[in-house]
Amino acid sequence: MKILDYNIKKILDSRSNWTIELELYNEKNIGVKSSVPSGKSTGKNEVFNLDPDQAILKAKYIFSKIKNKDFKSQQEFDHFLISLDKTVNKSYLGGNTILAFSYCFAKLNAYFKHIELYDYFNNLVNLKNLKIKPKMPYLFVNVINGGLHAGNNLKFQEYLIIPKTNDILKAINLARILYLELGKELKKIKGNNAINIGDEGGYAPNFKNDFEPFEIISKILKKLNLDKEFYFGLDAAANSINLSNDKLEKFYLKLIKKINLIYLEDPFAEEDFEQFKKLKLKLKNVYICGDDLTTTNINSFKKADSENSINSVIIKPNQIGTISETIEAIQFAKQKNWWIIVSHRSGETNDDLIADLAYGVAANGFKLGAPARGERVAKYNRLLEIANQ
Numbered sequence: 001m002k003i004l005d006y007n008i009k010k011i012l013d014s015r016s017n018w019t020i021e022l023e024l025y026n027e028k029n030i031g032v033k034s035s036v037p038s039g040k041s042t043g044k045n046e047v048f049n050l051d052p053d054q055a056i057l058k059a060k061y062i063f064s065k066i067k068n069k070d071f072k073s074q075q076e077f078d079h080f081l082i083s084l085d086k087t088v089n090k091s092y093l094g095g096n097t098i099l100a101f102s103y104c105f106a107k108l109n110a111y112f113k114h115i116e117l118y119d120y121f122n123n124l125v126n127l128k129n130l131k132i133k134p135k136m137p138y139l140f141v142n143v144i145n146g147g148l149h150a151g152n153n154l155k156f157q158e159y160l161i162i163p164k165t166n167d168i169l170k171a172i173n174l175a176r177i178l179y180l181e182l183g184k185e186l187k188k189i190k191g192n193n194a195i196n197i198g199d200e201g202g203y204a205p206n207f208k209n210d211f212e213p214f215e216i217i218s219k220i221l222k223k224l225n226l227d228k229e230f231y232f233g234l235d236a237a238a239n240s241i242n243l244s245n246d247k248l249e250k251f252y253l254k255l256i257k258k259i260n261l262i263y264l265e266d267p268f269a270e271e272d273f274e275q276f277k278k279l280k281l282k283l284k285n286v287y288i289c290g291d292d293l294t295t296t297n298i299n300s301f302k303k304a305d306s307e308n309s310i311n312s313v314i315i316k317p318n319q320i321g322t323i324s325e326t327i328e329a330i331q332f333a334k335q336k337n338w339w340i341i342v343s344h345r346s347g348e349t350n351d352d353l354i355a356d357l358a359y360g361v362a363a364n365g366f367k368l369g370a371p372a373r374g375e376r377v378a379k380y381n382r383l384l385e386i387a388n389q
């Protein structure tokens, strides 16, 4: 497939920061659009994103190099971009610029092949010894926001509810029932301001302590007779928390006695592979997940594997900067039988590509914020669209 034209402009993300939206056109003048998100609690080893004005200049340069070239595959295209950049963290062309091109190439190539984007991702992820069929993920729904994503007193970043079904209509309905009831309850016990929301659409009032959010959610679920329908998860994002490892561990152990917690993301600081391992060995029934620890980077995945630090991993394409490297990371994780959680970022756009990614690679989970706010709902609604086909 050949790229014949492009267009790039600045658009707003969900936090009112500028980001980029790229359009690419192929030889049949078919065009696609992609925009890229950005994180706030970012891992140290994520790719380097350029300021959007600079990214626009770099896009012009990239286009001059790819125009009229015949790219046979996603890998060939992505590796060409990587070879143009030449840096370890994509700082010359910008992780954001490169990802926008990689996303557009995927959409355009799927269109060119007359297949759905999720089938395109499914074709990319399958190997001789890895046969995966597209499958709906469990939804990891962030209903209460803390840490860097909110202006409240919660140290931990994401209080996640996980409907136990991957029937997507049922899962979304369960999530929205809880989300709406939680809003009513918070308003009742904490006043009108309690339903102001954080970066990912979850409520963000002050709480008595870091356990209270789950206590309130559990109470509501019991009242609704829905307490058997959900698991719980926590993204501690501990890199941004000023607590000793001892105190963090005490908190997790106490939390597990209170609720059915099956998922714990970034329980310790981003380079503490050893501490992750100790917790993983202690908590046999909890998925210990790397995010800032592993940054969708296969080298960090290998380190986490050799140090036995995790059994679950976050997949965020914009941590690494291309679809091909994201797919390689997923293949590695699948071969290790880790739980794979595809994830949005706290600063999002309405691009819904990651919903196709989650379904196409049969991710175990999909972290997509609260079922509210346009940029979050775009991903929920894409899953519904897929389920309806």
Ligand code: PEP
Pocket: 038, 039, 040, 041, 042, 043, 235, 237, 291, 343, 344, 345, 346, 347
């Ligand atoms: C996360 O830490 O999992 C997350 C989505 O937040 P951010 O995008 O700010 O890194």
Ligand code: MG
Pocket: 235, 237, 265, 266, 291, 292, 314
């Ligand atoms: Mg995280």
